Amino acid sequence: MTFADVSIVGLRVFRAVAERGTLTAAAGALGYTQSAVSRQVASVERAAGTRLLERRHDGVHLTPAGQLVLRRAVTVLDQLDATARELAGLPDGAGTVRLGWFTSAGAVLVPQALAALRRSHPAVTVVSREGSTPSLVRALRAGTLDLALLAAAPPFRPPDGSPALALTTLAERGLRVAVPAGHPLARATAVDVADLHGLPWIASRSQGDESLLGVWPGLDERAEIAHTARDWLAKLHLVAAGCGVTTVPASLVSAVPAGVRVLTVRDGPQEQRRLLLAHLPHRLSDPARHVAAALRAAAVA
CATH class of the missing domain: 3.40.190.10 (Periplasmic binding protein-like II)
Known part of the structure; x- marks a missing residue:
């Protein structure tokens, strides 16, 4: 079995495990049994010919090979999702930004920013979800979020793991x-x-x-x-x-x-406490930049 033979289901399961941090959480999110998730991950690892995940007491962590596979998997899955939308006659999603935020940011900051964004850039659609800071970091790296609002406490260390995230302090x-x-x-x-x-x-x-x-x-x-x-x-x-x-x-x-x-x-x-805006270290799309600007303005208001 070569890596070209990996199933799309296997890639989706692998991405879910990377995002959720545990096999159990990924199984719950996908509606699978934990044993089914474990089998899919094992099949991807067999195809890769190397270990992609390290099992630790606090969940799973990607190996360097796992980080490479995740980056490629995100690209493939995003292209497949875009193709499915186009075939179904749906909008291509180019104007959609996926935003994650920690609990208290959703009380004041996020609603204010989204209200301002609707006035300034009504064509931009924001899909958002709440999560803990560690889970949002995993989701960014798994490619299921474009931007995330993170909370940081002293000594303000950057999130562990790779790739390093682009971080902007919005407020302290x-x-x-x-x-x-x-x-x-x-x-x-x-x-x-x-x-x-x-x-x-x-x-x-x-x-x-x-x-x-x-x-x-x-x-x-x-x-x-x-x-x-x-x-x-x-x-x-x-x-x-x-x-x-x-x-x-x-x-x-x-x-x-x-x-x-x-x-x-x-x-x-x-x-x-610092309020951070995080994303992967690449140039943001125009819609994502508009969302980031709205969040920055709301943070200093």
Whole structure:
């Protein structure tokens, strides 16, 4: 069996594994069993004559040969999808941009940017989806996203892996603490880290190399996690209900619900967060450049 004999199904499965990070996640996304995904990956590796994936405790990672196969597979699959659309009489998708964003970016920034884009470039279509920063990085490299908004915390290292991504810092803002409006801390506009001791926290479960989200990073005690929620709005409504406190990016202050006060933290290191726009290191299409410009404008508004 030579690589020319690889099936299209095998290439699609391989790309899904590269994007999702695990065989299990790829199987769920494709509606396959995990054993079927494993067989397809094995067939692609046999055709390539070398190992394409490394299985690690935190999921699968592409070998150098796997990165080469992925780049070629993305090109082939995109061309096949374009051919299928043309045969079906559908638009060629040239004006469509695939955008990924981390959870809190979808609350204010993305809607503002898309509203402005509809006014300035109504012919551009944006298809977007939410994901964790690690999953968005994988999707960019797998060719299923054109642009992604990523969150970065100090020391602001670029995402691991290859190829390296083109990264643009759109904004850098501080982290805040959200407390119930009726809480004693809400009487002030700022608190010390010591004031946060012993409070119940509302946090997100960490994923991959992400730290626990929702707990003040400089807290010098083991945090009591009262509730876990991935969705930022659910966290803030739990805060409004008096169920605990959580962290919130400064960019979301204008969108917090009633019953929540957002406070700065005075002492300790300043907890900064960067908003990054990422894409593969090649020239963006005109529609993608229009989307990127709209995101930059919304980030500084």
